[in-house]
Amino acid sequence: MERLPSWIRQHLAALRALLVLTLVTGAIYPLLVTGVAQAVMNGNANGSLLRESGKDVGSALIGQSFTDGDGNPLKKYFQSRPSAGGYDPLASGASNLGPQDVLDTLPVPGAKDDEGNPDTGRQSLLTQVCARSTAVGALEGVSGARPYCTGDGVGAVLKVFPAVGTPTRVVSVNQACPATPFIPAYQGVKVECGKPGEDYAAGRTVPVRGNARAVVPPDAVTASGSGLDPHISVAYAELQAPRVARERGLDVHRVRTLIAEHTTGRALGFMGEPGVNVLELNLDLDRLKG
Structure with a gap:
């Protein structure tokens, strides 16, 4: 052939x-x-789903919010770590904002964006951290102050003019007028509040550390890289324990025992930090009283 x-x-x-x-x-x-x-x-192969009363209530591997319809924290529940993607697995990811992102874009009153919506401006990563710290402090009854944050929960950042040489003008750029600047003067020059819509790019950026000592843990004010972290630190869980115990009429020691039961150790015994699974902890709290 x-x-x-x-x-x-x-x-x-x-x-x-x-x-x-x-x-x-x-x-x-x-x-x-x-x-x-x-x-x-x-x-694990099926997504580590957790069931309650015959229904899937979430996954032990994916964080979720414990808020009401208006986005306010439900006080009887432990709160999760912030999420840049709204705890949406399809939008998993970080904010991609870095430590140099300290300047807000102030919303201009009456202005609208290209789609006709009111101008909301843009919060820098620093202001997001400051605002979250203030909110957590108010929720837990502790100080929400932290370095580089103003008392009203925005980034403590000045723009100094001229950029080089003796200052002649200083603006607290993240505090929109008529707010009172977080410091009255800088190098002998009175500090002004920020005016929405004004361009401050020519000035020198000066973040002001201040003397605040942070009580609110870092994971309470920063989102994880995935935006889906199901765990919080032991420190953040301990901070929330008194509030949860009070709202549920439980002894705080009982709540702290549950925290310990839901605390996982370091990966492979040496990587990372111990964490507390928020969904599993909240489900166990709900089961305490049937």
Whole structure:
């Protein structure tokens, strides 16, 4: 029998390889891995879903909010770490704002964006942290003050003019007029409040640390890289314990015992910090009184 031309043989060999690899990698291997996962770690393989009263209430691997319809924290529940993506698995990700992001864009009263919505401005990462710290402090009955934050919960940042040389004008750029600047003067120059819409780019940026000592833990005011972190630090959980105990009429020691029961150690014994799974903790709290 006459042999097929070499180019046809090469194409047939490539086609056979494609079919074999498709079968192995596209069917046999996935089915094998799925079968082993279902047999060995059924719960984890199916998303670590948690059920209550016969309904799925969430995943132990994904954080969620515990707020009312207006976004206010439900006081009887432990609150999760902030999320840049709204705890949406499809929007998982960080804010991509870095430590140099300290200047707000103040909303201009009466102005509208390109879609006709009221101008809301833009909060810097620093102001987001300051605002969260103030809110957590008010919720937990502790000081929400922290370095580089003003008393009204925005970034304590000045713009100094000229950028080089002796200052002649100083503006607290994140405090919109008629707010009272967080310090009255800088190097002998009276500090002004920020005017929405005014361009302060030519000035020198001066963040002011102040003397505040942070009581609110860092994970209470910063979002995780995924925006879906189901854990909070032990320090943040301990901060919330008195409020949760008071709202539920429980002994605070009982609540702290539950915190300890839901605290996981460092990964592999040495990576990261211990964490508290918020959803599992809140579910156990709900079960205490049926």
